[in-house]
Amino acid sequence: MARVAVPVTAITKAGVAPATEVNGDPVNGHSIANGGSTFIVARNNGATPRTVTINLQGSVDGQPITARTVPVPATASRYIGPFDTTRYGSSIEVQVDHADLKLLAFRTA
Structure with missing residues (x-):
């Protein structure tokens, strides 16, 4: 199946409503x-x-680059990024180890 898209909310000076x-x-x-x-x-x-795992694009000397992992403690949140397009691509691939994790994405306008 295809990856589930997470909508990206643009943060503006005028403010935005909370994302879902x-x-x-x-x-x-x-x-x-x-x-x-x-x-x-x-x-x-x-x-x-x-744990949240973020895949990196490309390889070094023909070897895949190890994915980046970020631990998220129980009942806590982690803000992760920004992600340059050279290493992460135009579409960030994210894996979660459990449905307990809830995701939001933002970008500056």
Whole structure:
């Protein structure tokens, strides 16, 4: 199946309404449009620590680049980013290890 898209909310000087969280999908993963100023909010809705994994694009000497992992403590949030397009591409690939994780994405306007 295709990755679940997480909508990106542009933050403006005029302000924006709160974005709607996307439930974590540990089976299909997520994709987030990336313009270089994108960041992710990962909120752990559970009582157990969880992990967000962000894939990097490309390779070094023919070897894939190791994905970046970010631990999210129980009942806590982590703000992750920004993601330059050279290393992360125009679409950020995100995996979560459990549906307890809720995702939001933002970018500066």
